[in-house]
Amino acid sequence: DGSDKQFNILFINDGINAHIMYISDVEALTGFRYCNICHRQAFRIGDNNLQVQMRNHIKKCQKNNGKIVKKVILERFAKPFVPHILSNKTYKYLLANNLTHSFKPTQYYITYDIETLEKKVNEKFGDCSQVIATLVPYAIASTVKSVSGIHSFYFDIRTEDFMDKWLEQLFEEAMQVKKDNKYKDETVPQYFEVPVIGFNSAKFDTSLVFKNLKSKDWTITKYLGSSTIAKQIVVKHKRFGVQLRFVDFKIYTTHSKLKDCVRDFGNGTYKKGRFPHEFVNANNYMEELNKSEPFPREAFDNKLRNKKLNEDKYKEYLVEAAKFKTRWDYLQYYNILDTRILIEPIDFLINLMFRYKVDMLANISMAQCANAIKYAMCYNDF
Known part of the structure; x- marks a missing residue:
């Protein structure tokens, strides 16, 4: 009939x-039967009302040529649009009970970073695709910010199953971070997921x-993003019940480089x-990293960008390496x-947004935070 034939595939x-x-x-x-017109609506095969539901849906589908027609249904009563209140169950509860003075941001969290090696593989996938390296x-390292202070932990490939060991330690640390973020009043509803924050982690680290x-x-309970970019992953420990919320700090900032972020939002104490x-x-990693002498200057050459490390910066490295x-x-x-x-850039933005009663780490993007701040400012003028 000249129409394109459709195929069903499973992408893993x-x-x-x-x-x-x-x-x-x-x-x-x-276990579902799909509408053969729109190919979107699914019906459970074991449902006793399968035939009736499909018949009713197909009538609508035929009328709209398989297109989804959205209808706007207005509320009977007008409601204020206040995302900084309605999107945060904690603040909404405190406002309703005249307790906004006790509202606090999520200020305790864990950061992480993974170091990687380039492994050349040169594998072909089909006629057009080739992977040069993986x-x-x-x-892998993490820094924990809790009530008791700031401390870090680290694992590397010399430890067997070091990634799993890191996750075990991460869950242990998260138990305390969760307690530190909690309100003393148990009746206050709040978010109990512990933020685990990386930089540019959505594409690589996750x-x-x-x-x-x-x-x-432990298991993944929530995934937000695409197959290549994970905006948010929530992982729950099956025994402890602690939930880790992996997010990328870049969703809260426009900086593309960590050093620029630290320069603009840090307090000058640390630099990359x-x-x-x-x-x-x-x-060569085992041979090179077992050595005791500092790396030679030419080791820092960036062939991709055709850049070399200048003498002054190399001297700074030598001071640290010693x-x-x-x-x-x-x-x-x-x-x-x-x-x-x-830590300092995250704290800076947390405090900046909290001026408008917006809990940054309870939101999933800079746009969501900005939207809440905008309407919070309007709300204050009423």
Whole structure:
């Protein structure tokens, strides 16, 4: 009849590898029967009212040529649009009970950063696709901000199953962070997910740790984003009940580089360190990191951008490197530093948005925060 033939496929992606399968029987796989006009509406096969529901839906579908027609249904009574109140169940409760003076932001959290090695694979996928290299995690660090202060922890590839060990430690730390964020009054509704914040983690870090987020002890309960970019992942511990909320700090800022973010929002105490990422790779990392002498200056050359490290900056590196016995020790310092320098920028934005009674970490984007602030300012003028 000249129409394009449609196929059903199943796309599986674990964050690193992707696989596409042809589905010959969708109903057997899903347990649902789909409308053959719009291909969107699904009906459970075991439903006793299956035929009636399908018949009613198909009548509407035929009338609209398979297009979804949205209708605007107005409320009987006008309601104020106040997202800074209605989108935050804690503030809404406190406002209703005249307790807004006790409202506080989510101010305790955990940061993390993963260091990776480049592993050349040169694998072809079909006629047009080729993967030249993949990233292999070999070190991971976190910094915890709690009532008792700030501390960090670190694991690397020398420890067996180091990513799982890091997650175990993460859940243990999260139990205390959760307590620190809680209100003393147990009747106050609030968000109990513990923020775990990375920088530029939506594209890289979460994809590297994704396969470790599902195990016998914990599981993913919420995923927001696409197959390549994870805006938010919530992981719940099956035994402790603690929930980790993995987010990227870049959803709250326009900065594309960590050093720029630290420069603009930090207090000047910390600045980003230096590490020769191109020099250390999957083939030589053990040999190079076991050495005790500092990296040579040429190790910091960036061939991709055709940049070299100048003499003054290399001297700054030498001063820092002299404090450590081996390059492994320097790697630990560098990895932890990347998580530590995030604390001040995060706190700065938390306090900035809280001026308008907006809890930054209870929102999922800068746009949502800005929208809440805009209407909060209008609300204050009433």
